[in-house]
Amino acid sequence: MDTLSDFVRLLDPSGTVDLQCRVAGAWSAHNEQAAPGHVPYHVILDGKAELTVGKERMRLVAGDVLLFPHGAAHTMRAMHRGARRAPTLNFNGVVTEVRVEGAAEPLNILCGTFILSPSSTLLLRTLPEYLHVPTASAAEREHAGNGEAGWLRGLIGMMHAEADTPRPGSAAIVADLSTALFTVLMRTIMSRGGVAHSLFALMGDARLAPAIEAIVRAPELAWTLEDIAAACNMSRATLARHFSQVGGITPLELVTTLRMERAARLLREGNLSAAAVAEQCGYASQAAFGRLFAQHFGVAPGAFRRAERDRRAAAAGAV
Known part of the structure; x- marks a missing residue:
């Protein structure tokens, strides 16, 4: 894909x-x-x-x-x-x-x-x-x-x-x-190519495209700046500078963003425990995962899941 x-x-x-x-x-x-x-x-x-x-x-x-x-x-x-x-x-x-x-x-x-x-x-x-x-x-x-x-x-x-x-x-x-x-x-x-500083700009950049494809496909991997630079045949310094200029974020910020999106989807759609969701998103520590998730969504993983269930129930009742 x-x-x-x-x-x-x-x-x-x-x-x-x-x-x-x-x-x-x-x-x-x-x-x-x-x-x-x-x-x-x-x-x-x-x-x-x-x-x-x-x-x-x-x-x-x-x-x-x-x-x-x-x-x-x-x-x-x-x-x-x-x-x-x-x-x-x-x-x-x-x-x-x-x-x-x-x-x-x-x-x-x-x-x-x-x-x-x-x-x-x-x-x-x-x-x-x-x-x-x-x-x-x-x-x-x-x-x-x-x-x-x-x-x-x-x-x-x-x-x-x-x-x-x-x-x-x-x-x-x-x-x-x-x-x-x-x-x-x-x-x-x-x-x-008219939308600078966005994921679209990153995907459309020929030099960065190999890394973006790999990260989007598997954000749960233990990505390092060296790994991402190697995927683009760039030095770390060149990658960091070009990535920020094109996308407005750092490579590891993109990794974290994609991991958080995946975590939200797993919590919304499945019955996995928070620990299992953390593992599938690349985090060995459930506590570290919970802190990051709360920073991004304003609530802990468990509260996010309950809110999503309530929202779906309310939507179903309104039909």
């Missing part, structure tokens, strides 16, 4: 499409801070819009995809002027349709959420508040290659078609396509 596939497996994403907004008049919608592990996204299908995140503003056009790795609060706004009209809402069996009538060129947006493992914040922590992935402009197609942009446009087009005209199975198809969209977006972000 390749490194990106291993990385996506760690994040364990599932996707939803929640809204389809068709707006031909004045309109704006504010999105509050999302829960940990929830990554909102928007796909501009047609028209133009404006995004506000904190003090930043960005103009958006058809084909743009936006992701919010930390669930940042943000506002989407149509570029139409005039008096506001109350939107009408209708659930069509797949998504909730939000319509605002008007005479302007329609703005059409798909809005959804990628739901990741609760410990995903460790792996995404160095990403910016939002990621902007254009898929339609000629400049982006030339830079990223027609294949990558084509994949994204194809996936988005299928999601649009299934959400727009629901048929038997459309809800399941849209859910699966939105999950696939997450992986294709991650691959596009990595291939474009």
Whole structure:
């Protein structure tokens, strides 16, 4: 399995499409801070819009995809002027349709959420508040290659078609396509190299790729700086300097982060004792493992497991 596939497996994403907004008049919608592990996204299908995140503003056009790795609060706004009209809402069996009538060129947006493992914040922590992935402009197609942009446009087009005209199975198809969209977006972000100081930048760096692949695949091994440098045919000093410049973290910080993510997943999904989880994550001392885990998650391993069980039980009861 390749490194990106291993990385996506760690994040364990599932996707939803929640809204389809068709707006031909004045309109704006504010999105509050999302829960940990929830990554909102928007796909501009047609028209133009404006995004506000904190003090930043960005103009958006058809084909743009936006992701919010930390669930940042943000506002989407149509570029139409005039008096506001109350939107009408209708659930069509797949998504909730939000319509605002008007005479302007329609703005059409798909809005959804990628739901990741609760410990995903460790792996995404160095990403910016939002990621902007254009898929339609000629400049982006030339830079990223027609294949990558084509994949994204194809996936988005299928999601649009299934959400727009629901048929038997459309809800399941849209859910699966939105999950696939997450992986294709991650691959596009990595291939474009536009996100510095992140795990994506590390995976996309040709010199560091052999070490990143080995660490992601087996973080529980007793990694040393010498081992990691040898995997890249670098000296320790060169590795440490280049790793920090590209990824914004040290090699051993990455090892610890991946170990903690694995520990969280084992505690969440299985019945292993804390001692067994510590061993599977590369720690001979349960006490040392417990201290590190508490530093990363704010609670001890046992409390984390109980909280996850309560969360799943509450989610199941709400269905």
